[in-house]
Each structure stands twice: as structure tokens, then as C-alpha cells.
Amino acid sequence: MLSGVTSDTAGYNGSFLGPTMKWTTGSTVLLNITNDLDADTSVHFHGAHIPADMDGGPQNAFAAGESWSPTFEILDEAKTLWYHPHALGTTAEQVVHGLAGLIIVEDDSDASAALPSEYGVDDIPLVLQCLATDSAGDIKYDLTGYLQNTLSFPVLCNGTNVDDTTLTFTATKTRTRFRVLNASPSDIITVQRGDGGTLTQIATEQGYLTSATEVESIRLVAGGRAEFVMDLSDAVTLQAVITTGWVRGGSGTYDFLTVTPDASDSPDDLPSSLNTIERYDTSSFTAREITLDQDGLEMAINGAVGTTMDSMATIMTALGSKEVWTITNTTMLEHSFHLHDVPFQLIEINGAEPAGVDLGWFDTYEVVGGGSIKIAMEFTDFADDTYMYMLHCHLLQHEDEGMMAGLMVMES
């Protein structure tokens, strides 16, 4: 985390972060997970459309020394997901210490065939984190920790501090695909090119855009992901612009990766169409109001502080229900709204119609202080009258402070 000191960390199958999993659409996954921590944990598959009892939410928490073996079929199309703990009250602590990993879902679509997909060669993961660390190297996660005097906010790319070091990558193909995840507990990360050029965004966090879209930057709230490609003949440095998301946090612009091409191939033009996204007509959808609330230091959804399963608000719905939710941020704080189970489309962002990459599919989206978003979704495939999905703020401190509600999708 910081030079000259040693930090206690955690990881999946290692000391920090976790292996990237590749899932294939239509296949069945079985994971054998053993908890070697000294606390309860769960493993949530963020963005995956899987049964509620396999989702890895608080009801799936398992104790130190115990194991959990979820199994499910992959219904998702090609996209970039991630996995991380999701037990009650300990998510921030466990994620900031390193419990996070990427999931790449691969499918046999024409777009997937046309895009770079050789992991580590022309398909590169970028797990970005801005973490609070004291001068002794201890990683902080809660209010008490964040208010310490000696705090700094190192920026990490794939587990390496890039405050003073810029990672390097030699691209052996002219076109390289990048999958970027903001695994920070609360800070916002905007990715851009150091030379002012554009990034060719191909996917939001829930799959391909209808077509590749040139963007000046990609703004990711906590938990957000995106995919882009670059066709390079000269070296380019990627930058992470950090914006504080919580009571304190990082700030500034960091050169985190210099990509130097060493390639002579000429890639084909990108396909003119990557995906078909039918926009929802929400006129017949069931409307629902969700408020993100604050009561002192407690965070709430629809007025209920969700620090226990009994105290949190529960949204009850039926399998097949098509809904349009207005999510209103009644606080002046930044929030990152995350819905489990199914992807959503943005219908309105602070009263305006979405455009550009906001016409893609999402599972996590920014709700600025005093702002609102309107989203639409359809609850397909999975119903359960015992296990709930979750909806919550992905600023992990807010989640742990109670900005979380249950979502129960029932047969009828």
C-alpha cells in the first residue's frame, strides 16, 4: 500500500484481490469457497443474473472455517462482472483489505468474435482502487478510521500503488481491450487518456453497447465497470482522476498505465453493430418510489435503516413484473445505486433523458446529492420466497451504515 510499511490484506486464493474467473454463457458454474477469515463472510457475484439463494447476499453468509458451494447456470451474455463479500456490516472492511475479483462472461456472439479476447495479451483487466491508509500501512474502512490524521489515499491498479509508479504494458496487438472496475469503497474514478484522445467504449457494465462509442472519459462510481478498446501506433498513458465520494477520500489525477504498442497487425474495423438493445416502453410498467435517506450517521432506504435483515425495507414483487423505479436521493451526499438480480435501463437522469453510453444496460449508477434517477427493469427467471436479492448504495460505508433494502421476487 505504502513504501516502507507492511499492510494486513486479504484475498481470494492469494494475499490480495482474487483470480479473474471466466464464465461461459450457457455453462454451469460450481464454486467451492472456504472461509479462512476470522469473521463471517459471503461472496456476491455482482451483476450476475442468478437465483437469489446463490447471489451471495447477507443470507448466504457463512462463518469462519465453513464452506459454501454455490452452483448456477450462466444466463448472462458477454459482460464484465465482479465478486466481493456482502455480509451485514462488514462489506467495506473486507473489500478494502483486498477481497475483490473480476468475472469475465464470454459468449459466442458476433461481437465477441470480433473483439480482442486473449486474457493478458489483448484483453486486459484494470482493477482500480482508491483506499484509505494510515502511515503504519493499516487500511481504513469506517468513519473512525477515515478521520485519522495520518491518512493518505493511495491509488492502486491491479494491486500496485501507482501514486509514484506508472505501470507499463507492451501491447503485442494493435488493438487492446480493457475491462475497468472501480473497486473503491466510495471514491469516483474517471478514466481518460493522458494525451487528450478518446477511448472507444464498447460496453457498459451489463454488456455491449449497440455500437462502439467514442468518449473523452469513463466515469465510474464505486462498483461500476466499463469496457473500451484502443488501436495504438504510439504509446498512450491512461489516467485515473479520483473524486472524493465520502467524508474523506482521494483526489487528483494519476498516471496508472502506459501502453506501448509493439505490433504490426492491422485490425479490421469494429463491427458497426455490437448489440441490439430494445428500449423499454415504460407506459405500462409498475411504478415504484425508492428514497435514499439519511438520519444523522444512519443511512436508510425508504426510511428504514438496513443494518439487519429485520430492520431493512423489503421490496416485494412478482416474477415477470416490469417496473419503473424513481430513485430519489434525499441527502446531499453522493450515492451509487446498485440493484441485484437483473440489469436496468436508465429512463431519466436528474430529469433528463439519457444519451450516448447511458443508453446501455447497468446494475450500478450514480445518484448525486439531491438528484434522482428513473430506471426500468423486468424481473425474469428466478423467484424465491425465502432468499432476497439486495438493493443498496455501493459506497460500502453507506451500505454498512444501513443504506440497503431487500428485494423479494416471488412466484406471484
Ligand SMILES: [Cu+2]
Ligand atoms: Cu451512498
